[in-house]
Amino acid sequence: MSKQGVVPDDFSQPFWDAANEERLVIQNCLECNRLQHPPAETCRDCGAGDSFEWKPMSGRGTIYNYGVVHDCPVRLLQEDQPFNLAVIMLDDDPGIQMFSHLPGVPVDDVPVGAAVEVIFEPTANGQLVPEWRVITD
Amino acid sequence: MTTPTAPDAMYRNDEGLGIWEHRGKVAAVGVGHGPTSRRWDGRPETCVGAITIQALRKAIADAGVAPEQIDGLVVVPVTTTGAFWEEGKPLPMDVIESFNQTDDPLDGVAKLSAEWLLANMPELTNVQFTMYGPGCMSNALNVAAQAVGDGLTHTCLVVKSWHNFEGRYYQSGANVEDTLPGTAAITRLWGGPASYGTALQFAEYCRKYGKTHEMMAPFMENSRRNGLMFPEGYWAQHRPEELGREDYLAARWIAKPANLFDNDIPIMMSGAYLFSTAERAADMKQKPVYILNHASSNARPRSLTPTLDEVEAETARTARKIYEGAGITADDLSFENMYDGFSLFHQFHLEGLGYRGIKFGEALDFYQTDISIEGPNPVSPSGGNVGSGRSRVWMHTDCIQQLQGRAGARQVTGVEPEVAVSGGPMPLGGNFTVWSASPD
Numbered sequence: 254m255s256k257q258g259v260v261p262d263d264f265s266q267p268f269w270d271a272a273n274e275e276r277l278v279i280q281n282c283l284e285c286n287r288l289q290h291p292p293a294e295t296c297r298d299c300g301a302g303d304s305f306e307w308k309p310m311s312g313r314g315t316i317y318n319y320g321v322v323h324d325c326p327v328r329l330l331q332e333d334q335p336f337n338l339a340v341i342m343l344d345d346d347p348g349i350q351m352f353s354h355l356p357g358v359p360v361d362d363v364p365v366g367a368a369v370e371v372i373f374e375p376t377a378n379g380q381l382v383p384e385w386r387v388i389t390d
Numbered sequence: 391m392t393t394p395t396a397p398d399a400m401y402r403n404d405e406g407l408g409i410w411e412h413r414g415k416v417a418a419v420g421v422g423h424g425p426t427s428r429r430w431d432g433r434p435e436t437c438v439g440a441i442t443i444q445a446l447r448k449a450i451a452d453a454g455v456a457p458e459q460i461d462g463l464v465v466v467p468v469t470t471t472g473a474f475w476e477e478g479k480p481l482p483m484d485v486i487e488s489f490n491q492t493d494d495p496l497d498g499v500a501k502l503s504a505e506w507l508l509a510n511m512p513e514l515t516n517v518q519f520t521m522y523g524p525g526c527m528s529n530a531l532n533v534a535a536q537a538v539g540d541g542l543t544h545t546c547l548v549v550k551s552w553h554n555f556e557g558r559y560y561q562s563g564a565n566v567e568d569t570l571p572g573t574a575a576i577t578r579l580w581g582g583p584a585s586y587g588t589a590l591q592f593a594e595y596c597r598k599y600g601k602t603h604e605m606m607a608p609f610m611e612n613s614r615r616n617g618l619m620f621p622e623g624y625w626a627q628h629r630p631e632e633l634g635r636e637d638y639l640a641a642r643w644i645a646k647p648a649n650l651f652d653n654d655i656p657i658m659m660s661g662a663y664l665f666s667t668a669e670r671a672a673d674m675k676q677k678p679v680y681i682l683n684h685a686s687s688n689a690r691p692r693s694l695t696p697t698l699d700e701v702e703a704e705t706a707r708t709a710r711k712i713y714e715g716a717g718i719t720a721d722d723l724s725f726e727n728m729y730d731g732f733s734l735f736h737q738f739h740l741e742g743l744g745y746r747g748i749k750f751g752e753a754l755d756f757y758q759t760d761i762s763i764e765g766p767n768p769v770s771p772s773g774g775n776v777g778s779g780r781s782r783v784w785m786h787t788d789c790i791q792q793l794q795g796r797a798g799a800r801q802v803t804g805v806e807p808e809v810a811v812s813g814g815p816m817p818l819g820g821n822f823t824v825w826s827a828s829p830d
Contacts (some may be wrong), residue, residue: 257569257579261572262573266572290694292573324645327578328561335646348693349692354580376579
């Protein structure tokens with residue numbers, strides 16, 4: 254699927270730089286040692302605003318839930334409708350979710366609860382983006 | 391005069407606040423609605439500002455007060471969530487020049503300021519208090535109730551309007567660009583429609599409790615039926631079509647398991663109310679409907695989208711706040727009238743309230759029983775957004791009209807309308823008002 258290209262801004266640059274190196278990093282608050290995603294300027298738990306790291310993740314997770322998108326508002330994705338849109342829970346912290354189109358999984362045949370691993374796919378402008386595939390063995 | 395946004399302190403977000411200090415001392419009296427339409431046709435007399443003026447004037451007349459008696463105005467300034475004036479598109483100068491303008495040329499066309507309304511309603515000569523309750527009518531109601539209770543205004547108009555333009559909702563701006571800014575891209579590259587998050591929660595609900603999308607059909611039929619008895623609503627005014635079970639189940643998917651009818655239809659509309667102190671309201675034209683409490687939910691999900699556990703915890707917490715501040719229990723609710731846009735989360739509100747003793751996982755079974763306005767357990771007598779189009783207003787109007795005994799063909803007959811609660815929008819993040827036919 255052809256996702257929109259990404260133009261990293263100052264705030265998100267570390268996330269996208271890591272993706273281009275095929276590494277998954279998630280924002281972590283150094284004050285309370287809590288991951289948060291989506292990233293934010295302040296910690297949604299303790300309120301700290303200036304002590305974050307981008308913490309490497311294992312790249313393993315589980316399919317928590319999914320829907321099937323038949324009417325997508327994003328123009329570039331419309332030619333691929335219908336498509337799966339799943340939510341992945343990270344093994345590092347099941348409270349942290351990431352979206353996935355689950356490449357290779359038939360539409361509406363998603364194995365909820367299955368183990369997945371991160372992969373990286375190019376977007377329309379070549380920026381790599383984290384995606385997830387089912388671990389089959 | 392520059393209108394401020396309501397401070398956080400005006401909302402009752404926490405548990406343990408006790409009975410609302412103004413319980414029964416603030417009342418809604420007048421109701422007014424502007425005409426609905428599917429999209430703006432470009433004429434001055436149908437722009438969002440114009441229909442808002444109509445709604446406000448109707449609310450004033452309905453309450454039977456002179457315009458100069460009004461000293462407050464609470465406005466929701468944003469009038470859409472998904473229909474935006476395209477950058478670079480020529481401004482509608484003929485429309486703009488038909489009104490007294492503010493510094494923003496799209497004021498009255500794609501947004502609303504209190505200043506614009508006052509500039510175009512010269513009869514409101516005594517408005518000293520203006521405030522924004524951003525978001526929904528539900529927010530604005532909480533702000534207006536608190537403002538009247540606090541003595542910031544004694545006779546206050548509160549209004550929420552929606553515009554809708556040509557083109558498809560949400561399919562503009564960043565969604566049609568080839569690239570996204572990096573921060574937004576972290577969550578938006580995957581293209582979930584607006585109803586996607588609710589669809590996820592509903593899917594998890596069905597898996598956990600062994601329910602199906604098909605079980606929504608009675609609720610949808612009932613909601614459209616009630617909406618067709620709502621003369622202020624879009625479907626009643628323009629497309630008086632019942633929504634049968636087969637129609638509902640055959641509709642195309644938007645974000646499965648949310649289909650077309652689970653997504654509310656964007657429209658133009660305006661709804662307005664006149665609030666006053668209980669003392670002043672006693673002398674007005676309509677029967678006062680007293681406000682027993684207002685409560686808010688400001689919870690956020692831990693990550694991208696609320697889990698079912700988060701939804702259920704928050705709706706239960708919201709219900710505790712609603713009941714605590716009003717000094718009531720679930721047993722006091724005459725009917726259920728929470729928000730429904732999207733339809734697939736209505737059951738979360740209903741279960742959180744514990745309406746008629748319903749527990750988590752039981753609402754879809756409850757939908758298979760008699761939930762009509764004629765029965766003992768009315769659900770969504772307003773018909774909500776399903777019944778009247780996207781507004782987040784209908785349930786409030788309906789609560790007021792039901793308790794005043796003037797809901798017309800929609801009037802509940804299986805129960806005595808005494809106490810109700812309305813609000814929303816989302817299970818995580820909403821504002822709620824408790825209404826009563828009596829100040830006690």
